[in-house]
Amino acid sequence: MTGPEPVPGDARPSLAVWKFASCDGCQLTLLDCEEELLALAGAVRIAHFTEMSRASIAGPYDVSLVEGSITTEEDARRIREVRESSRTLVTIGACATAGGIQGLRNFAASGEYARAVYAHPEYLASLDTSTPVEQHVHVDLALHGCPIDRGQLLEVVTALLAGRRPVLPGHSVCEQCKARGTVCLLVAGGTPCLGPVTRAGCGALCPAVDRGCFGCFGPADTANTEALARRLISDGLATDALVRLFRTFNAGAPAFEKEGRAHEPRHPAS
Numbered sequence: 270m271t272g273p274e275p276v277p278g279d280a281r282p283s284l285a286v287w288k289f290a291s292c293d294g295c296q297l298t299l300l301d302c303e304e305e306l307l308a309l310a311g312a313v314r315i316a317h318f319t320e321m322s323r324a325s326i327a328g329p330y331d332v333s334l335v336e337g338s339i340t341t342e343e344d345a346r347r348i349r350e351v352r353e354s355s356r357t358l359v360t361i362g363a364c365a366t367a368g369g370i371q372g373l374r375n376f377a378a379s380g381e382y383a384r385a386v387y388a389h390p391e392y393l394a395s396l397d398t399s400t401p402v403e404q405h406v407h408v409d410l411a412l413h414g415c416p417i418d419r420g421q422l423l424e425v426v427t428a429l430l431a432g433r434r435p436v437l438p439g440h441s442v443c444e445q446c447k448a449r450g451t452v453c454l455l456v457a458g459g460t461p462c463l464g465p466v467t468r469a470g471c472g473a474l475c476p477a478v479d480r481g482c483f484g485c486f487g488p489a490d491t492a493n494t495e496a497l498a499r500r501l502i503s504d505g506l507a508t509d510a511l512v513r514l515f516r517t518f519n520a521g522a523p524a525f526e527k528e529g530r531a532h533e534p535r536h537p538a539s
């Protein structure tokens with residue numbers, strides 16, 4: 270990595286932002302912190318953030334934010350370099366924490382999606398799987414969501430600057446529905462909703478506009494997916510729809526992956 274040298278005497282902690290297989294939505298959440306961005310830029314030295322600037326200062330870095338999943342050999346090599354150059358590594362978003370939407374390839378025959386989408390899939394050099402960063406290197410902290418929540422991101426950065434543990438929710442979206450007074454879609458209307466097993470963070474955005482939660486913040490700390498699946502099936506949800514519900518943005522998160530696999534159709538042995 271090349272670029273301008275840090276200003277001598279600049280004691281601010283350095284922050285680097287890295288992109289792997291992702292849509293950039295989580296990095297944009299950082300740029301969306303419009304009111305706080307100037308204060309943040311004053312408190313940290315933004316050393317590497319290609320979404321924002323071509324300038325890049327060589328590591329080591331105090332904090333690295335990592336967006337995206339590992340989908341190529343090159344990614345697997347590069348994430349080890351990022352780890353080695355970072356004192357604290359924070360994964361941001363469903364791609365980095367659970368493999369993301371691209372993790373759906375983990376449930377298909379190798380190359381099936383590539384053949385469906387590309388005229389010449391033979392030119393692609395990607396792995397058969399999309400895996401979360403923590404399957405490759407040690408992760409100090411994970412921020413969930415697709416995309417992540419702006420408030421949670423600021424909480425993590427300010428907590429790290431202050432040398433304390435960030436306060437992040439482990440409870441479910443259901444509690445946020447109750448807090449904002451949203452009538453339960455599942456109980457009142459039988460709408461399939463992953464709110465009971467999904468980590469809070471969005472403020473129960475979808476139920477507030479009459480849409481069931483599809484789990485973009487990934488599993489809550491104590492997600493009883495088995496009980497929810499039983500309830501959804503007894504409400505009439507077909508098993509293929511149930512599997513799809515668990516396989517969206519966080520298909521590779523262990524609790525959702527396990528529940529999805531439990532309801533896959535069993536093929537007779539050939």
Ligand code: SF4
Pocket residue numbers: 291292293294295296336337361362363364365369370414415416417
């Ligand atoms: S988690 Fe969602 S918003 Fe963030 S990079 Fe991945 S696809 Fe984009």
Ligand code: SF4
Pocket residue numbers: 442467468471472473474475476481482483484485486487
């Ligand atoms: S309600 Fe569920 S799907 Fe909607 S934003 Fe929140 S976590 Fe994501």
